[in-house]
Amino acid sequence: MGSVGLLKKAAMVCVPLTSHSVEHMVGDMVRAKNEGADLVELRLDCLTAFQPARDLPTILCNKPLPILVVYRPKWDGGLYDGDEKSRQEALILAKELGAEYIDLELQVAFDMMEKHKLSQQNNCKIIVSCFVDKITSSKEDLSHLVTRMQSTGAHIIKLVTTATDITELSRIFHLLSHCQVPLIAYSTGERGLISQLLGPKFGGVLVYGSLEGSQVAGLPTLASLREAYGVEHIDADTKVFGLISKPVSHSKGPILHNPTFRHVGYNGVYVPMFVDDLKQFFNVYESPDFAGYSVGIPYKEAVMEFCDEVHPLAKAIGAVNTIVKRLSDGKLIGYNTDCEASITAIEDALKAQGLVNGEASFPSPLTGKQFVLVGAGGAGRALAFGAKSRGARVMVFDIDFDRAKSLAQAVSGQALSFEQLTTFRPEKGAVLANATPIGMHPNKNRIPVSKETLRDYSVVFDAVYTPRKTTLLADAEAAGAIIVSGVEMFLRQAVGQFNLFTGGKAPEEFMREIVLSKF
Incomplete structure (x- = not known):
C-alpha cells in the first residue's frame, strides 16, 4: 500500500505505539502487522532518550507497514518538553526518511506547511490535528474549526475530542459526512466509543485500535475491531444496533x-x-x-x-x-425477549435432570414450585411474569420494598423485605433466581442469599453472566442444586433479538458455538 492509502481506501485500522525504547517500537510494529493493522502511529514523544538522527533511521528502515509519525509536545497533550525547533526538525527528518504520514498540530501547521512546502509533497501526506477538550460547541463552531484546519493545505485532518454525553457524537458523524477532505474524527472515553466504531459508516478514513496487552486508554483492541466489530465491512449502508x-x-x-x-x-x-x-x-x-x-x-x-x-x-x-x-x-x-429466554432455560434444566412432576396435567416443571426471586427490576419482572405464566408461586425480594410489593401484586405473589433474605428458608425443591447485579465482575465474591440455604433449592439461576459461573452458581452446585447460567438466558434472549432486528431467523447453533467458545 502506498502513501496515498488514507486518501483512497475505505477506513483503515491504525495502532498507536507508545513504546519507550526503539527496540520495543520496532517489535511492536511487527506485532501490529501480524495482528492485522493497516498502519501504525509512532508516538516519538514516548521514547526515552530519543535522538532523531540516530533512532529514526533504525525505526524507518525496519518498518514492516506504513507509518504515521507523531511527536506530540506537552503544550498539546504529549510528553515532549524540549526545544520546538528540534521537534519540528525531527518530523521533517522522518518525512525525508520515508514516513508515509506525519502529524502536525494545528498551532504550528500553517508555518511548517509554508516553510517546507509540505502541501506539495506526494511521497508523504500531512495530517493536521487538533484536540478539543469538549464537544459542547455547536456544529457551526466545529465546522469553522474544520475549515480552518483544511485551509492549512493538509492532505488529511484529524479532530479528537472528549465526549461528556453520547448525543454529542452526532456532531462528529455530521462532520465526517460533510468534510471536503479526508477526516479522522472521534471522541475518547467510554461515552465516545461509538464514534470510533462507526467512523467508517460516516466516511471516516481511520479507526484506532490498541495492541492486546498494551491498551491505549479508551481505545478498543485491534482484535475486537477485526473480530467482534468487523470494521472493514462497515459502510454507508450498514444498519446500526446497540446496547443502551x-x-x-x-x-x-x-x-x-x-x-x-x-x-x-x-x-x-x-x-x-x-x-x-x-x-x-x-x-x-x-x-x-x-x-x-x-x-x-x-x-x-x-x-x-x-x-x-x-x-x-x-x-x-x-x-x-x-x-x-x-x-x-x-x-x-x-x-x-428476556421472559421466555430465562424461563425456558430454567425449565429445560429441570427437564434435563428429570425433575418434572411426572403428571401429564402439569404443563411445566415449574408448576406449583416456590419461585424465590431476588431483584424486581427489568430482568426480575421478566422472570416473575414467566414463572407466574408457568404456575409457580413467586416470592419477591428487592432492596426497594415498594418495588418488590408492586411486582408481587402483579404476579399474585408475595413480597418480603430484602433484610429477611439472609434468614429466609425456602421450601425444599424451590427455585432461586438472582436478577440483581450482585456477583457481577468485578465484585465477583458476593452472593445474594445465605450460603446455608442453597441446599434447599432444586435449581439456582443467575442472570449475571460475567463471570460465566458466578460465586452463587459455584456455591449452589457444591450444595447439590442444578445451576442455570445467565449465559443461557443471554443466548436465548439474543436469538429473539436477532430475529426482531433482522426480520429473519437466527442461526441458533452458530450463536451457541460463539457463546460456548467466547464466554
Whole structure:
C-alpha cells in the first residue's frame, strides 16, 4: 500500500505505539502487522532518550507497514518538553526518511506547511490535528474549526475530542459526512466509543485500535475491531444496533451479534452505547440508520415511555429489553425477549435432570414450585411474569420494598423485605433466581442469599453472566442444586433479538458455538 492509502481506501485500522525504547517500537510494529493493522502511529514523544538522527533511521528502515509519525509536545497533550525547533526538525527528518504520514498540530501547521512546502509533497501526506477538550460547541463552531484546519493545505485532518454525553457524537458523524477532505474524527472515553466504531459508516478514513496487552486508554483492541466489530465491512449502508445501558463495558453483545450478522450476510453492526439520558438519546439518533436496540441496566422499565408501541407481553411485564425501529414509519416498537429466554432455560434444566412432576396435567416443571426471586427490576419482572405464566408461586425480594410489593401484586405473589433474605428458608425443591447485579465482575465474591440455604433449592439461576459461573452458581452446585447460567438466558434472549432486528431467523447453533467458545 502506498502513501496515498488514507486518501483512497475505505477506513483503515491504525495502532498507536507508545513504546519507550526503539527496540520495543520496532517489535511492536511487527506485532501490529501480524495482528492485522493497516498502519501504525509512532508516538516519538514516548521514547526515552530519543535522538532523531540516530533512532529514526533504525525505526524507518525496519518498518514492516506504513507509518504515521507523531511527536506530540506537552503544550498539546504529549510528553515532549524540549526545544520546538528540534521537534519540528525531527518530523521533517522522518518525512525525508520515508514516513508515509506525519502529524502536525494545528498551532504550528500553517508555518511548517509554508516553510517546507509540505502541501506539495506526494511521497508523504500531512495530517493536521487538533484536540478539543469538549464537544459542547455547536456544529457551526466545529465546522469553522474544520475549515480552518483544511485551509492549512493538509492532505488529511484529524479532530479528537472528549465526549461528556453520547448525543454529542452526532456532531462528529455530521462532520465526517460533510468534510471536503479526508477526516479522522472521534471522541475518547467510554461515552465516545461509538464514534470510533462507526467512523467508517460516516466516511471516516481511520479507526484506532490498541495492541492486546498494551491498551491505549479508551481505545478498543485491534482484535475486537477485526473480530467482534468487523470494521472493514462497515459502510454507508450498514444498519446500526446497540446496547443502551449504563454502564456498558461489560456487554458481550458485540461478540455475539456482529459475527452472526456477517454469518447470515446481513449488513449490520452492534455497538455498546453508554447512555445518560434516554430522552436526549432518542431525540438525537432519529435516523433510520439507527435501526434497533437492546436495553440493559438500568433502563428496561424507563425506556417504555419512549416506545411508540409496546408488545402486549412487554407491556404486561412492564419492561422492554428490545426496541426495533419500524421501517415503514420510523416508530419505536418495544419487546421483551428476556421472559421466555430465562424461563425456558430454567425449565429445560429441570427437564434435563428429570425433575418434572411426572403428571401429564402439569404443563411445566415449574408448576406449583416456590419461585424465590431476588431483584424486581427489568430482568426480575421478566422472570416473575414467566414463572407466574408457568404456575409457580413467586416470592419477591428487592432492596426497594415498594418495588418488590408492586411486582408481587402483579404476579399474585408475595413480597418480603430484602433484610429477611439472609434468614429466609425456602421450601425444599424451590427455585432461586438472582436478577440483581450482585456477583457481577468485578465484585465477583458476593452472593445474594445465605450460603446455608442453597441446599434447599432444586435449581439456582443467575442472570449475571460475567463471570460465566458466578460465586452463587459455584456455591449452589457444591450444595447439590442444578445451576442455570445467565449465559443461557443471554443466548436465548439474543436469538429473539436477532430475529426482531433482522426480520429473519437466527442461526441458533452458530450463536451457541460463539457463546460456548467466547464466554
